[in-house]
Amino acid sequence: xxxxxxxxxxxxxxxxxxxxxxxxxxxxxxxxxxxxxxxxxxxxxxxxxxxxxxxxxxxxxxxxxxxxxxxxxxxxxxxxxxxxxxxxxxxxxxxxxxxxxxxxxxxxxxxxxxxxxxxxxxxxxxxxxxxxxxxxxxxxxxxxxxxxxxxxxxxxxxxxxxxxxxxxxxxx
Amino acid sequence: xxxxxxxxxxxxxxxxxxxxxxxxxxxxxxxxxxxxxxxxxxxxxxxxxxxxxxxxxxxxxxxxxxxxxxxxxxxxxxxxxxxxxxxxxxxxxxxxxxxxxxxxxxxxxxxxxxxxxxxxxxxxxxxxxxxxxxxxxxxxxxxxxxxxxxxxxxxxxxxxxxxxxxxxxxxxxxxxxxxxxxxxxxxxxxxxxxxxxxxxxxxxxxxxxxxxxxxxxxxxxxxxxxxxxxxxxxxxxxxxxxxxxxxxxxxxxxxxxxxxxxxxxxxxxxxxxxxxxxxxxxxxxxxxxxxxxxxxxxxxxxxxxxxxxxxxxxxxxxxxxxxxxxxxxxxxxxxxxxxxxxxxxxxxxxxxxxxxxxxxxxxxxxxxxxxxx
Numbered sequence: 001x002x003x004x005x006x007x008x009x010x011x012x013x014x015x016x017x018x019x020x021x022x023x024x025x026x027x028x029x030x031x032x033x034x035x036x037x038x039x040x041x042x043x044x045x046x047x048x049x050x051x052x053x054x055x056x057x058x059x060x061x062x063x064x065x066x067x068x069x070x071x072x073x074x075x076x077x078x079x080x081x082x083x084x085x086x087x088x089x090x091x092x093x094x095x096x097x098x099x100x101x102x103x104x105x106x107x108x109x110x111x112x113x114x115x116x117x118x119x120x121x122x123x124x125x126x127x128x129x130x131x132x133x134x135x136x137x138x139x140x141x142x143x144x145x146x147x148x149x150x151x152x153x154x155x156x157x158x159x160x161x162x163x164x165x166x167x168x169x170x171x172x
Numbered sequence: 173x174x175x176x177x178x179x180x181x182x183x184x185x186x187x188x189x190x191x192x193x194x195x196x197x198x199x200x201x202x203x204x205x206x207x208x209x210x211x212x213x214x215x216x217x218x219x220x221x222x223x224x225x226x227x228x229x230x231x232x233x234x235x236x237x238x239x240x241x242x243x244x245x246x247x248x249x250x251x252x253x254x255x256x257x258x259x260x261x262x263x264x265x266x267x268x269x270x271x272x273x274x275x276x277x278x279x280x281x282x283x284x285x286x287x288x289x290x291x292x293x294x295x296x297x298x299x300x301x302x303x304x305x306x307x308x309x310x311x312x313x314x315x316x317x318x319x320x321x322x323x324x325x326x327x328x329x330x331x332x333x334x335x336x337x338x339x340x341x342x343x344x345x346x347x348x349x350x351x352x353x354x355x356x357x358x359x360x361x362x363x364x365x366x367x368x369x370x371x372x373x374x375x376x377x378x379x380x381x382x383x384x385x386x387x388x389x390x391x392x393x394x395x396x397x398x399x400x401x402x403x404x405x406x407x408x409x410x411x412x413x414x415x416x417x418x419x420x421x422x423x424x425x426x427x428x429x430x431x432x433x434x435x436x437x438x439x440x441x442x443x444x445x446x447x448x449x450x451x452x453x454x455x456x457x458x459x460x461x462x463x464x465x466x467x468x469x470x471x472x473x474x475x476x477x478x479x480x481x482x483x484x485x486x487x488x489x490x491x492x493x494x495x496x497x498x499x500x501x502x503x504x505x506x507x508x509x510x511x512x513x514x515x516x517x518x519x520x521x522x523x524x525x526x527x528x529x530x531x532x533x534x535x536x537x538x539x540x541x542x543x544x545x
Contacts, residue, residue, distance in 0.1 A: 070205060074420055081416065085409040089492075092405070093372055095381075102381030113390045135300070142301030146240050153239070153317070 018080055022087040211423035219428070226433035229269040231281045233292070237321040241296025244318050246325060247280055252287030253545035255356050256326040258319060260339035263295040263310060264444040265399055270437050270525050271336075277430060279524055279534055286538040288545065291322050293339075303393050303446040307342065307455070310448070312470035315346040319353050332357040332541060336524060337494065338452075341365060341462055344502065347479050349472040357544050358479060358506075359537060361486045362523050364494040365476075366501030367460040371492055372406055377457045384453040394444035403441075406492060434525070463501060476505035483511040484540045486533065488523035512540070 091097060124134045218224075237244040259280075261268045271292070272280040283290045293315075298305065322331050333355050335343035340363020347355050364370050376382065388394075404410070414435075421427040444452075461467040467474040483506050487496035496515050503513045516523060516532045523533050 074416070077416055078413070081409050081413050085407065085413075088408055089372075093375060095375070098375045098378060098381045101376055105382065105387070109386060109390045116391065139300045142299065143304075146301060149240060150313075 018083045019086075022083040023090075026087040026090050208423035212419070215422050215425070215428050219432075224432065226274070226429065226436055228274065228433050228437070229272045230275055231272050231278055231284060236291070236325050237318070239314060239317060241298055241302065242314055242318070243294040243296060244321055245292045245294060247284050247290040247292070249284035249289055250287045251289045253289060253542065254328060255330055255332050255545040256289040256291055256322050256328050257283065257332045257334055257541065257545070258291045258293065258322050260293050260315070260333060260335045260343040261295070262336065262338035263342070263448065264298065264394075264442045265338070265403070266442060267297075267437065267440055268292060268294050270434075270521065273433050273437070273525055274430065277526070277530065279529065282530070282534045283538060286542065288538070288541070289326050289328075291318075291326075293318050297442050298393070298445045300393060305445040306447045307345075307451045308469050310342055311345045311349065315343065316350055316353060319346075319350075319355075323354075330354040330356040332359070332545060334359040334361065334537070335363050336361045337363055337520070339363065340499075340502075341456065344476060344479065345462065345467065345469050345474045347481075348474050348476055349469050349478075351478065355481055357482050357484070357541060358508075359484045359486070359541070360499065360502050361533075361537070362488050362491055362494045362499060362520055363502070364456075364498045365505065366463045366498050367457050368463070369495060369498040369501070370457065371495050371498070373402075373493070374457055377453050379458045382453075384450055384458070388446045388450045391446075393446045394449050396441040396443045399444060400439070400441040403493075430526075463505065476502065477507040479506040480508050482544055483508045484537070485511070485513045486523070486537065487513065487515045488518045488520060489515055490518060491520045491523065493520040 120135075124136070127134045232248040233245040234248075235243055236246045259271070261271065272278045275281065280290060280292065295310075319331060319333075323329070331354065333343050333347060335341070335358075340360040344358070344360065344363070344365070347353070347358055367374055377384070391398075418428075418431055421431075455461045455467060459466065462474060462476070465473070465475050483502065485499060485502050487494075487499040489496065491499075500513050500515075503511055514536055516536065518526075518528050518532065522528050
């Protein structure tokens, strides 16, 4: 019996089961909507995992263990990750997900806004009491330097244009 | 699975192993596997206890010009071609040394060895003083000046422009609105153009779900950690896959060296200036104004049809940041008679960095550009 061919068949079967299982799981979660949190993942996944473990037990006991098993185990994990990546990608590509992500960011902003402002005010007060420049003051100086650099460049451009004009007039 | 079944499995495995004869071929491979396991443990211990800082960006270069945080670098090259090439990468997000990662694995090194006079625009790392920087400033102030400096330092009368990722739509805006700048060739590598087909980011940044004005007004500049979180969310299993591949190839010293360099880059994110982020999201992701022709930069309308030089568009088959159809849209939008689209294997990063890039992408780009330079 060609154990390599049989191992490959079992491996391909497991890969197909993972693929179909994750697609089905993604469909169940999408259709369940708000009641998704009440679904028990173990009820869904236990039969698949049991079948998978017994599949692998058959593979491992079919003949002498070989280094190919390590490669196949790696491939199995790659397929598992790829299948989950696909399922997650599909779940995240829905408007429902985008909406919940937007709501989460909104809530975060609601908390972040006042906290940030309070933090900045207290830091500014502390720096002032220590006689040190505040972040706003340092940033202001940096902005002025940037503007100065811009003005110098505009001056350089104007001088270059004038020189070019002068060269143009002087040459025959 | 109960304890009894597990015991059966172990029993069948060991009995099966003892009963069968093991061929010399299998023994040899087990020996190799054992040696690899030892090498894995050795390299793992070294990575944990004595990590070596990867030496990236080793192609010799000279700083030609600087404007605030932005730097223009000219790389050493035989300069057999007469037309210099200005490489415009993404602003923010990540550092540009990915394009010159390691000797033997560097896009910059490849191009300079092919004889191109290669210039890289490094946008820099922005601070709070740069929060007023907009996309418009990049197109109307920074890029024209960089192009002028390229022509001045090279002594050439024309230049080619290569935009990668976000650098492609920004440089496309520049080329379309500055016909006075002598751009001889334009290349778009993995640069999104039609943002209606940009994938997950387009959905998550939809104005129905994401208020960019409120976001920017509240937090100001987008912190590097938030940029990182956004990109990680695109592919949540990436870190798991990377760790698995690292473990698998940990016996290979060359792989470990490459991984260290790439891993350092992949975790070094750069913040977005606030007004740049606002305009980028509102006009490009939400409004898709570049593709629809509604965009204006410096008072000039941005019509991609005004790009008439030869154009090469390079898409990546597995790119989920700038999907191929989103990138390919440039082909139908430009007014060039000579234009070509190629779709190469790889993702957004592996298109331009890594072993696959050296085989597929780099020769394609240099091969297309060389006779036109």
